[in-house]
Amino acid sequence: MMTSHPFSNMRSDYVLGLLSDDEKNHFEHHLSGCPSCRAALEKDRQVGRLVKQTVHAQGNLSPARARSLMPQVPVRKTGSSLPLWRTGWVQPMTLGGIILALVVGFFNMGTNRAPAAVAATATMTQTVAVQTVDVVIVESELPLPTATPSPTPIAQLPAFEPQPQSAPAP
Amino acid sequence: MAFWTKERIWLNEKTAADLKGDPITIALIARCLQGETLAFEQLYERHVSYIYRLAFGLLQHREDAEEVLQDVFEYAFRSLKRYDPHKSAFKTWLYTITVSRCRNKRRRKWLPILSLSQGQDTNQDRPLEVVDDRVLLPEQHMTRQSDQEVVWQALGCLSDKLRETAILRYYEEMTYQEIGEILGIPAKTAESRMRLAHKALRAALQEFMEDENS
Incomplete structure (x- = not known):
């Protein structure tokens, strides 16, 4: 052993x-x-x-192969490499511009909207009044007015009273 | 993290003596952190060969080793700020990343341990051109390749843990303390793994060494 x-x-x-x-x-x-x-x-x-x-x-690696395997170098985000909108002076300028546009837009919107609102209201009132008058005229069999009457307020219009129809002639 | 300030790099004279690793690499890292593309290339060229050898030695597969190599440097470049030269040398830091990436790769692929017959059949694992072999005669070249295959297969027969330890010790000539740091194990465990790896390799190469000596 x-x-x-x-x-x-x-x-x-x-x-x-x-x-x-x-x-x-x-x-x-x-x-x-x-x-x-x-x-x-x-x-x-x-x-x-x-x-x-x-x-x-x-484990021998040729220099050419080694070079081809090199990963991408990370980009360092400094002032020059940043996009334009993120650089120091552009950002406040952009912000100021946006604020200015908002202020101007607000005032423009205020001056344009008031007359438009009034006009729309008047047109609606007139249309309603005319339609009501037409209905009354047809129902009461009155002659049509020759001139366009001024719109009558709804409150002053005569109340609708349907008349009894006469019996048809034999 | 004490070494690198936020964006500016400064080398404190008081702490410079405590830095681990070679000063050229540390200077290159400082230049990389300042955004110099050329410094990244130099840093890569300085470390690429041994990182590849370690990855290839551990994985024994060329494409996988190349993927790991790219992955290691991509991570290292991105995380360069996290590297602390007071703690470990840059090389040790890269080795730690490499070993970790190789383990992940093996886990994903569930790489089986290569048997001797598998190694002979695969063209992928054939030895590559070696720069030193260019001066050899054709028959000497063939013998050298055959010898390398035998040793390569013996390495492949080791378990992953033993192979990691054996390559770091034999090829990189690292201390057990450094091996422990890289593998995340105590130095004593690294020592016992090395004993086992040596014993297994010696047994596997016994016949080959006797033939060679005779």
């Missing part, structure tokens, strides 16, 4: 840099007189070397 070397665990720890200073000195002292440990140590070191070489060689 093969017995394991008493320093076999220490050997890999030595290669991996896991020994304390005392342990390191102790192992190095042993190493000077043990050829089998020196040979095994070389293999332990070789593992690290092979991995390093392989990762280096496998």
Whole structure:
């Protein structure tokens, strides 16, 4: 039966840099007189070397490919790169313009709306009065007026009194 | 966040000594934060190769590694203000992002561990052109590629956790403290993972190493 070397665990720890200073000195002292440990140590070191070489060689990236993979550089939003409407002097100017437009619009709206409202009211009154008069004339069988009468207020109009119809002639 | 002020960059002489990482990278980051496009390009060129190697080593898939590479730098460029040079080196910060992105990628793809037969069949995972190999004779080139395939497959046989640790230790030569920081584990856990990874790799490469030595 093969017995394991008493320093076999220490050997890999030595290669991996896991020994304390005392342990390191102790192992190095042993190493000077043990050829089998020196040979095994070389293999332990070789593992690290092979991995390093392989990762280096496998992960080789050509400069052109590396350049093509570079992500876009983030744009820093400073004064010059901001859109015009967000720059320092344009913003108050825009705000002032909007306020001015609102004030002018308000006054314009006030002066135009008053006559329009009056005219609309008068027209409506007249139409209602004329229609009422027409109805009264037709129902009372009075002759039509030759001239257009001035609109009569609704309150002054005679009340509608339907007359009894005469019986038809035999 | 103490290092970078809101928009202006200033390097306090008192704290400059505590900064981690190389001063050139820190100067480049400062220029990036001032909005210099050229500085972004230089920062990218300075770090792209080892980030790609780490991603490719962890994922063992070229397209996935390229996607992760883009993702890592896109995130790093956007989040450059969040990087604190007092806490860790820029390289360590990038490694942390890379490992995290690789884990996400694996999770999404449910990448199976490559077996030896799978590795031989796929053209995708074949070794690439290596700059150093250009000086080799054709037969030497073939031998080198074959050797690399054996080691590559042995790496692929490791679990994800062990592979992460092994690559960070063997290739990047990081300390266990740094590996712990990147992987989000205690340094002692990183040490024990490394022991397991080394043991597994040594067993997998035993025959190959004996052949090579003889």
